Amino acid sequence: MPEKTTSFTPIKDIPVSRWKALSEKRIFFGHQSVGFNIIDGLKDIMEENLLIKLNIVETTDPAMFKMPIFAHSRVGQNTDPVSKVDDFAKFMERGIGNNVFFAFLKFCYVDITADTDIQYVFTHYKNVLTNLKEKYPKTTFIHVTIPLTSKQSDFKTLVKNMVKRVIGRPVRSYKDNIKRNEFNEMLLKEYGGKEPVFDLAKIESTGPNGRRMSVIEDGKTFYTLLPDYTTDGGHLNEKGRKIVAQSLLVLLVHLIEQK
Numbered sequence: 001m002p003e004k005t006t007s008f009t010p011i012k013d014i015p016v017s018r019w020k021a022l023s024e025k026r027i028f029f030g031h032q033s034v035g036f037n038i039i040d041g042l043k044d045i046m047e048e049n050l051l052i053k054l055n056i057v058e059t060t061d062p063a064m065f066k067m068p069i070f071a072h073s074r075v076g077q078n079t080d081p082v083s084k085v086d087d088f089a090k091f092m093e094r095g096i097g098n099n100v101f102f103a104f105l106k107f108c109y110v111d112i113t114a115d116t117d118i119q120y121v122f123t124h125y126k127n128v129l130t131n132l133k134e135k136y137p138k139t140t141f142i143h144v145t146i147p148l149t150s151k152q153s154d155f156k157t158l159v160k161n162m163v164k165r166v167i168g169r170p171v172r173s174y175k176d177n178i179k180r181n182e183f184n185e186m187l188l189k190e191y192g193g194k195e196p197v198f199d200l201a202k203i204e205s206t207g208p209n210g211r212r213m214s215v216i217e218d219g220k221t222f223y224t225l226l227p228d229y230t231t232d233g234g235h236l237n238e239k240g241r242k243i244v245a246q247s248l249l250v251l252l253v254h255l256i257e258q259k
Helices: 016-023 033-048 062-066 081-096 118-135 155-167 174-191 200-204 238-258
Strands: 002-004 026-031 056-058 069-074 102-105 140-144 211-217 220-223
Touching: 016 238, 026 033, 026 081, 033 056, 033 069, 033 238, 062 069, 062 081, 081 102, 081 118, 118 140, 118 174, 140 238, 174 200, 174 211, 174 220, 200 238
Parallel strands: 026 069, 026 102, 056 069, 102 140
Antiparallel strands: 002 211, 211 220
16 A cells, blocks of 8 residues: 655756765765665666766775775675675775765665564664774765565466475565564664665655555555566666665765765
8 A cells, every 4th residue: 555755856956066076975885686776776877867977886995995986895695684784894894984985784685584583683783883983983874774575466476486385495475574664663763863874665665656655464554665666576677776776866965965
């Protein structure tokens, strides 16, 4: 069921001077597969908006951060969110921390399932980020909500899940998405309005009409990835990745202005 929400600032409303300021910054983004979708979305937008010029490079080499750069890299292992937090911290400690203006880590939807101890994961994340913020005060750390998956209700998906059960492969459950929503609630409660947050889950669940896609479970609302933004129920298609990338760019520009 849909819910009204806030619209996002269009790219065309951002002055040229702010894009120039963003292009002069050093940024690090740690991620996995959905992160590559977002990087592709950034490249799509740059091709369509020649005033946006980011030096996007996949690297963790500290020597690369002597120049303006939008660096990104895989961190940790999928299904192991703690490994991603620790890998992100390791890269900061090896020479990236204090050499970047922005740094942020994005979990993947596979990192949180119905069986995940989200309190443990969040506490570890919070403790590590608190330590990083103290050690590297020149860097602004941005928190990112966990991406969602789409509601599984179509016949094709049901058949796929039946096949997966027969061959012993894991089946994506709506209960996994509930846990992701609960983790995001914890993150937003801790950091929302206090520190920078890129609400990826909100963007993924919000359509062009400004309404959010959601389901009701036990009287509570849980948000889901908009089907129009994905082809496999989890990763972002061309439309979805551009919308997410646009929102990320707008956030970064606004954060520079605030600082």
